[in-house]
Amino acid sequence: MEILELSEQLVGHKLGRNIYDDSGRLLLPKGTILQRSHISQLINMGYSKIAVGSDDLDANNEHDNETIEYNPLTQAFTLAVDNLKDLMAKVSAGHLVGQGEVEETMELIFPTVLETNNILLNLQDLRRKDEYTLQHSVSVSVVALKIGQLMRMSQHDLKMLGMAGILHDIGKCKIPLDILNKNGSLSEEEFREIQKHPVYGYEIVKGMKLEDPRISLAVLQHHEHQDGRGYPLKLAAGKIHLFSKIIAVADVFDAMTSERPYRGKMALFKAMNEILTSSVNHLNPQVVNKLRTYVLSICPGASALLNNGDIARIIMMNTDEPARPLIQIGDKFINLREHRDLWVKDIIM
Ligand SMILES: [Fe+2]
Ligand SMILES: [Fe+2]
Structure with a gap:
């Protein structure tokens, strides 16, 4: 040495x-x-x-x-969270943050996300209970980048999307911490305050003078719904930018599969089912479908927790019935399509 x-x-x-x-x-x-x-x-x-x-x-x-196994995404993620922590502290203190600093944070994860097939393997391990907004922002960027990659976006567009993911909740630094971290249910007034974060974020990002207006647009629009019932502008689906639709799906997916002080994390399949249901009037169905196809594609090889408590290995997915794959327990192969009393409750990456 x-x-x-x-x-x-x-x-x-x-x-x-x-x-x-x-x-x-x-x-x-x-x-x-x-x-x-x-x-x-x-x-x-x-x-x-x-x-x-x-x-x-x-x-x-x-x-x-x-000494732990070399895991590029884990390291990239940790470094990006630290970078974002500095960036948010600067924004909170009223200092100017430029495109370079946002780009640098995004570049920390960018190549690794594109090269990593199973991003969830890493994300599931990483979430600490503190610093939720920071970790959530980087996770949303990771998931959005993967969706964008599967949609065959250009490298330039992917980088812009990745930056939008990192910045999507930056407006939360203007929300009082006692509201942001509240464990119990929010009052109407507190809820209205939280709902201001896309507008606060839009103003902050505008001040960064980023060269691509799609980034500030996605920050502003990431809580808009397909049926026009989202916030802050209640935009109809046709007026919501594709970046915002992708960030919205990544946002909901990450929030559901993260552990919060007031609730446990949702099992992967359950989260996907909820997202599919909400895609009817809330999330964009094409984007949801990309995420669903992706999640199903990384399941073979993973361990599955069955409804009877057994742990099995997933051999092959049945895409129309994701909770019923072909599994292996010991040297026995079982097709859960034919054993209707058994199903997958959770995936252990
Ligand atoms: Fe948000
Ligand atoms: Fe978010």
Whole structure:
């Protein structure tokens, strides 16, 4: 193992030691293959030198059992959340934030999301209970990017969509924390206050002078509904931009599958079913369908919790009956289409 000066020349080298943040959270595990985004982030954090390569003498290092499997999306996600934390703090303090800072945060996750087939595998592990808005914003960006990728958007459009995802709830930094973090039900007045966040966000993003107006539009429109009953403008489906429709689906999906202080997270299939139901008058059906097809495509190989408590491995999906795939328990294969007393209650990625 060598201690080397941090520079772009270290791209492709293996990190020699775990890197932790101030609060002791693991940022980059030992063994990570360094990418350009890691290096710029470490420089931003004040690092000038790091350990690269492996060293067998380190086998007894106290942190060795904390070394986790290299997982690019986990790392990218954590770095993006930290970036967004700084960005939101600046916005809250009334400082100017420019396109570069938003772009930098989006670029941290961009290549990894496009290269990662199963983004949920990583997202499910990552959600901590604190910092919900930050994590939710990055998750929405990740899910929106995946939907956009499946819709075959251009790289440029995907980047703009990714930025819209990161910024979609930025207006929440103007909502008083006691309303935002309230566990009980909201009063009518508090609810009206929360519903102002798309407009607050639109004003903040306008002030950033981003070159693409679709970003501020998506921030403004992400709570509009297909039937014109959303907020703030009660726009009809034809007036809602595609970016806003994608962010809306990613937003609902992430909110449902996240654990909140006042409720547990919803099982993946249940969330998909709810989203399908709400696509009738709330969410855009084409976008919902893209997400559904995607979720079903990553299920084979995952573990499933059955209604009788058994854990099985999913072998093949029956797309018209997602809760009834072909499964394997031990060396037995069971087609749940033919065993109507059994069904999948949850997926364990
Ligand atoms: Fe929102
Ligand atoms: Fe949101």
